[in-house]
Amino acid sequence: MERTCYSVQIFGVYTGRKRAKRIKAMENDKDAMRSYKFRVYPGKTQEKELRHHLWVSKELWNEMLAFTKEIYRHHGKFPTTVSLREFVRNSGLS
Incomplete structure (x- = not known):
């Protein structure tokens, strides 16, 4: 039986005085972006939960996008963070 593999990429900002040689070319930048890649082999239960979380994230993103477009169309401004x-609290998805 073949197991499903998910690739996960995590980004982070590296702010340090010592920089790696490959980052040294970016001397004018104070911050450098690093990324780490992992492969995840979830079990059946974990895969079900992962798929559910991805579905919730997708639905919430689409609802927030529609909400943002509606607010902009009616008021000419983007909604505030608040x-x-x-x-999100009232959406029932979080």
């Missing part, structure tokens, strides 16, 4: 947080 109003988006309130929307």
Whole structure:
């Protein structure tokens, strides 16, 4: 039986005085971006939970996008962070 493999990439900002040689070319930048890649082999239960979380994230993103477009269309401004947080709390998806 073949197991499903998920690739996960994590990004982070590296702010340090010592920089890696490959980052040295970016001397004018104070911050450098690093990423780490992992392969995940979840079990059946974990895969079910992972798929559910991905579905919830997708639905929440789409609802927030529609909400943002509606607010912009009616008021000519984008919603504030506070109003988006309130929307997420009341969405029933979080």
